[in-house]
Amino acid sequence: MSKHRVIPGFGLSLGFTIAYLSLIILIPLAALFLKAAGLGPGEWWRILSAPRVLAAARLTFGASAAAAGVSVVAGLLVAWVLVRYRFPGRRLLDAMVDLPFALPTAVAGITLTSIYAPSGWLGHYLAGWGIKGAYSPFGVFIALTFIGFPFVVRTVQPVMEDLGSELEEAAVTLGAGRWTVFRRVILPSLVPALITGFTLAFARAIGEYGSVIFISGNLPMKTEILPLLIVSQLEQFRYCEAAVIAVGMLIVSFALLCLINLLQRRLDWNRS
């Protein structure tokens, strides 16, 4: 590394970036970890093993995993259609995929609730089949799928666009049918992107709050998610409980993101 950098501004941009990052992100997060670390392992166990926390954790992680799983299937279909086919309205459809990114979560929450409530546009069909849309764990799943779905499309799409047709053509000359080509040639090269998309959707779903609290009904032990539990602990001034649950959630999220980083790096390394 040379001492004399050609382009100016190293010191200034380094100083500002580090100072701002520390003030806004690192110090506040450190305060959270310190708060939680101030409690002994016994306290941690007492807080995290409370039945209400366990029930909320089961719902949060379970619904997030299910939503991310469904997002992978739907996202793959939508990405495939957007990349491979040309049809009228394709660009509009492509722009629509980002709607859950742009629509504020509170708006998503109330509008999904109105649609999936027993009297809503889709809710009354579901009610006809005996399924409760809003105010049930299924409602949580619906909201989390809405939130997570664009992550899968937007991670798979660029990879799909870069796939060359040589391998597919080779497979065809070797006598493979279309389904075999998809299953044996195309799908394997999309798997890393699908896993990344799943993880991003899952990580986002774990922390999601605004779109869920309206549709879930928020019954403790039944339809209460972890972020809501943190809020209700805070409202009762139970800072320690809130901090411990928050740190638990953060550890899971960070572990997930580290995992995809490692996975990406290994795949990049394999390719080169």
Added chain:
Amino acid sequence: MRPVTTESAPVRWLLISLAVLTLVLFLLLPLLAVFVEAFRRGAEVFFASLHEEAALSAVRLTLIAAAVAVPLNTLFGLAAAWLVTKFRFRGRALLVSLIDLPFAVSPVIAGLVWVLLFGARGWFGPWLAAHDFKIIFALPGIIVATVFVTFPFVARELIPLMEAQGSDQEQAAVTLGARGWQIFRRVTLPNIKWGLLYGVLLCNARAMGEFGAVSVVSGHIRGKTNTLPLHIEVLYNEYQFSAAFACATLLALLALVTLGLKSAVEHFTHHQAARHK
């Protein structure tokens, strides 16, 4: 004859229909419902809900929070992108991951950290109370929570863009005797302006729509510390559905404008790239 690397027409149209159906039922319907519910009790109720004092003060507060958070994070995004794309130094990879950190943090936790620092029973709570300065349940809290959640947006857009462009042009400018600020304004900025605009738009959309983090620090004081999303929640919980959805149309329109501009920016940069080739 169709190429060997595509599906037969019926399969193609089946897949297209399935995808369109998914997007319409799953994404378009909720968007449509916002407007239908907002006008359910007529245009008069709709406009009255927007003219209400509490709604106006919520809009004001939302605009103030965004007006502070977006420029701050834009400045940070530019500095951080300049730092990690123009220079190589130890800890650079770590820094890039740290910038993304807020994406992995639940909005509720983004609010919680400020309560632990500045809340009545937080680290600096007693000191703030002694000096009669309020952060939590007041405007400063809403602003810092918004800054936290919108922190990575501009940097995230600029870093890949500036990485791909390299720094040859900036180096050439240096050898021609340009000064730092000149290089940024005359060389870098014209190259990144569309990416920058898009990052700012996303940052702004999130800043104005943020709910979880702001809800934790705001205290829901009507007419005082309710941003637009919080005002919507209050109305909804009071069963004033038409009013809640009327206010929600403002945020839905903001989302639509953001998406429209995004498509326009993408379209424009795509054509620009094609021209340069």
